[in-house]
């Protein structure tokens with residue numbers, strides 16, 4: 001069984017203690033990762049500082065971009081190996097893991113292309129004074145990522161930071177660290193100098209907390225739960241550093257009678273069952289106009305009933321969820337639905353020869369859920385879609401905005417006036433009209449409002465977050 005170390009200053013550093021890596025498809029232990037803490041985080045931050053003072057700090061933007069592009073090409077070269085690692089670690093059907101590898105490579109390619117295109121401006125000021133601005137790296141940036149899309153979220157978070165010339169320290173989720181370590185090794189082959197890319201594995205309250213409170217960190221990018229996001233922001237406040245928080249969601253999909261219902265049904269089902277519903281931007285509430293409620297929920301029910309759950313290797317519609325706690329959490333919500341007399345409209349099925357010991361749950365569609373019920377308010381983070389009946393546009397808007405979250409939303413209608421009105425009034429970071437991009441769209445700025453967080457990742461916009469703007473004013477006389 002393989003034992004992984006940390007990746008610090010371009011070398012593998014064995015852990016003093018380890019954490020077992022469990023395969024969600026059958027519950028077996030497949031590897032061990034290092035359990036790091038304050039000492040390893042400190043070593044990684046110092047390696048980042050040394051890289052910035054040394055070779056990495058001297059690499060010009062064009063060359064940083066080329067390194068990122070080389071990394072993208074290496075990820076594509078090793079796509080099948082990386083997809084197998086991700087699939088075994090997260091429990092993803094292997095074809096979904098292949099998509100994640102492609103997306104991860106795409107982030108490095110995109111930010112590689114952008115590295116030499118972020119430039120400042122000159123500002124008219126007093127006569128005899130010339131003013132210019134520069135986007136400079138924060139220094140060493142900290143990146144804490146969750147377990148649902150380790151490769152994708154790693155790519156989007158560190159890709160932009162490296163493009164802007166920061167040195168990164170990444171703390172992947174304890175359940176799913178193997179793919180981050182595999183990418184770390186590829187950074188050497190891509191030509192990144194030692195210390196520019198560091199990975200410390202371990203528990204959130206140990207390695208994660210040590211990273212957020214380290215005085216050498218210039219920026220924190222955190223993707224995870226609102227509860228931990230609050231702790232991360234508090235830690236960043238103590239060091240007075242900027243923080244990007246990509247937190248949870250309860251994203252609404254609003255479907256009107258004039259929409260292309262077949263298209264809406266396909267996309268809405270896919271957006272909640274992909275990755276077994278463990279997608280922050282999953283459309284997990286469907287708000288349906290009264291006149292088509294019965295017809296549309298009947299269509300969704302058929303689609304849910306056709307979904308099959310299997311192991312990652314069986315590569316069916318859904319794999320297991322990531323761990324036993326996650327399975328328990330989702331089952332708790334389903335038990336609550338039954339106890340409160342909500343309508344279970346449809347369930348998917350388990351495929352044949354499901355390995356015993358895996359963390360499997362059936363995709364479930366629940367109907368006529370009151371908008372203020374816990375199932376319509378809280379992030380379940382599983383393949384559970386709640387359907388809510390709405391009278392008209394005004395009620396749809398009220399319900400859409402009526403949760404603490406604001407990450408993404410979908411509006412399905414042929415009336416473009418209505419689509420635009422709603423898009424402007426829905427409080428969320430993204431709105432999709434007649435399509436929905438859960439998890440995708442690397443070019444599109446992404447992030448939340450309200451409890452879904454703040455700051456933007458993805459797209460060109462993210463680059464500004466990974467830089468500090470400096471203004472230089474030179475008095476030279478007239």
Ligand code: NAD
Nearest residue numbers: 145146147172173204205208209224225228246247248280
């Ligand atoms: P989590 O908050 O439990 O863990 C996320 C990361 O934070 C892990 O690496 C964990 O080790 C670390 N962590 C835990 N405690 C910490 C602490 N005290 N200090 C520092 N780091 C700590 O989240 P999760 O269960 O891994 O992921 C699920 C959550 O992530 C959901 O709420 C989901 O919506 C959210 N998420 C958001 C996005 C987004 O882009 N908005 C994307 C994916 C997941």
